[in-house]
Amino acid sequence: MKKKALAMALLLSLMFCGCGSEEEAAEEINEEYIAVYEEITMTQSTEPTGEVRVNLPAAYNYDYSEHILIVGDEICGGLISHGLMEEGSVISVSGAQTAGLLSGRINSGGEEITVSRAVKNAGKPYIYLWTGVHDLFSELTPEEFGDTVVEAAEELREQNPDSMVIILSMTPAAEEKGAGDTIAKYNSALHSAVRGCPDRYMIYMDIFTELSDENGFLKDVYDMGDGVSLSRAGCRRVLNLIEENRFYSDLCGDEKYRYIYKDIYAYREEYTVTEGKVAYLTFDDGPSKYTPEILDILAENDIKATFFITGWCIDGKEETLQRVAAEGHTVALHSWSHDYEEIYESTEAFLDDFARVYNRVYDVTGKKPWAFRFPGGSYNNFNRDTADEIIAEMKRRGFAYYDWNAATSDATTSATYDSCIEYLTDSLIYDHSVVLMHDSLELTPQYLQEVIDIVKEAGYSFETIDTANEVQF
Secondary structure: OHHHHHHHHHHHHHOOOOOOOHHHHHHHHHHHOOOOOHHHHHHOOOOOOOOOOOOOOHHHOOOHHHHEEEEEOHHHHHHHHOOOOOHHHEEEOOOOOHHHHOOOEEEEOOEEEEHHHHHHHHOOOEEEEEOOHHHHOOOOOHHHHHHHHHHHHHHHHHHOOOOEEEEEOOOOOOHHHOOHHHHHHHHHHHHHHHHOOOOOOEEEEOOHHHHEOOOOOEOHHHEOOOOOOEOHHHHHHHHHHHHHOOOOOOOOOOOOOOOOOOOOOOOOOOOOOOOOOEEEEEEEEEOOOOHHHHHHHHHHOOOOOEEEEOHHHOOOOHHHHHHHHHOOOEEEEOOOOOOHHHHOOOHHHHHHHHHHHHHHHHHHHOOOOOEEOOOOOOOOOOOOOOHHHHHHHHHHOOOEEOOOOEEOOOOOOOOOHHHHHHHHHHHOOOOEEEEEEEOOOOHHHHHHHHHHHHHHHOOOEEOOHHHOOOOOO
16 A cells, blocks of 8 residues: 555656645746657757648637527528528518517428527527617617517527527618618617626627718618618628627537537547456657657567657658557547647637647548547646636547556656666556656657566556546546
C-alpha cells in the first residue's frame, strides 16, 4: 500500500498538483514539462501551414439557417416565395395579428394544426418572431403592441423552453404609405417591452434600420412594389442580418455545441478487456524524428502501441504518421497546438483546436480517431474552469479520453535514462497499466527496450487502448 501511495503521489505531482499559489504552480509546470519537441521549436519560429479542412472559429463553421424557425404574418412568406428558405423553416399566416398568431391554424402534412403545435414540431433552438404589419393598422397603441408581441414571445418560450426567441422589429414601409414615424414609435415601444422582460432568452433585434433610408422609409431596392412587402433583396438582407447576429444558447447542456463541427463525432467498436496483466504503451507529442526508431523497436518486439498525435508537428512527417497507422498501432489525438492557455480557454477553443488535429490526422491516415488525451492530463491548473464542460461535450460526441496510471516521467527537464526506468518501475502497480511516454524525445528510444523488458518480466502482455477501459484522473 505504501508503494502504491508513493507511486500515485509521483503521478499526481506530474499532474501539476504542486504546493503554493496557482501562479507558482504554473511557473513550475512550464519549467518541468517539455510541451513539444526540441527539434521543431529550434528550427521553426512559426506554426507550420499545412492544409487542413477546418481552420475557422467554431462560430463560423455551420449553417445557422438550418437551426432557425421564422414565425409571423405574410411578410415571412417572401422568404419562401423568393426561394431563400425551405417551408419547414418558415411559418407564415396571412392576415394574422400578433395576438391571434399562435392560435391560428395552418396545414402541415395534410393535417390542420395550430401555429403553436407547428412550432413545437419544428423543434428549432432559435425561433424568430416577425410580425406587425397588421398590428400597425389596428387600434393598438405602440405600448399595447409591444406588450402583445412580448406576450406571444413568452408563450413561445413557455411551450418551447429549450429555444431562444428573437423578436424582429417591424419593417419600414414606403413613403407613400405615410407610416415612417409611426413604425419607429411602435419599434421603440417594442424594444422597451422586451428590455423590461426578465427572460434573458428573449431578445430584440433591429432590422428596421438596415432596411430604411435616411428618412425612415423602406428603401426602393427592398420594396416588392406595394410599399410593404419585401423584394428578394430585402428578404436576403434580413437573412444576412440574422446570420451576422447569430446566437448561441446554453439552455440545454448539449444544445450549445450541437451545431458546430458536425462531422467531428466518434464511434468506438465493441471491445473486450483482456484478463490478467496488460500494459498499454502510449506515446505523446509525435510524430517526430525519433518516432521511426521507436516503431522499429516495437516491431522487433512484436508490440502494438498507441500514439497520441500533436497536430502541428505532422507537417513533413506524414510518412511517419502513415507508418504508425499501417503497422497496426492505434492513432489517437493530443491536440493541435499543445498550447494550454489557448485550448483550455473555453469549450469552443478546445473544439477549434481539436477539429484541426482530427481532420489533419484523418487526411493523412484515412482513419477517424475515437480517442484522445488532454495535454497535461484531464484536470490541470490551466483548465480548472473549463474541464468539466469540455469533457461533457467530448463524451457527447462519442470520444473517449485516456489519462495514465504509469509513466517514465521522461518529459521533465531532469529526466535521465536511470530516472525513467526507476519511475516506471515504481509506478507499474496496476494489472491494467496505461504507460505514459513521449516519442518526441531523444531519450525515449534509448530506454524503451529496457522498459519493454521490465514490463514483460513483471508478467504483462502488450495491447493498444482499443481493448482498454478508460483510465482517467
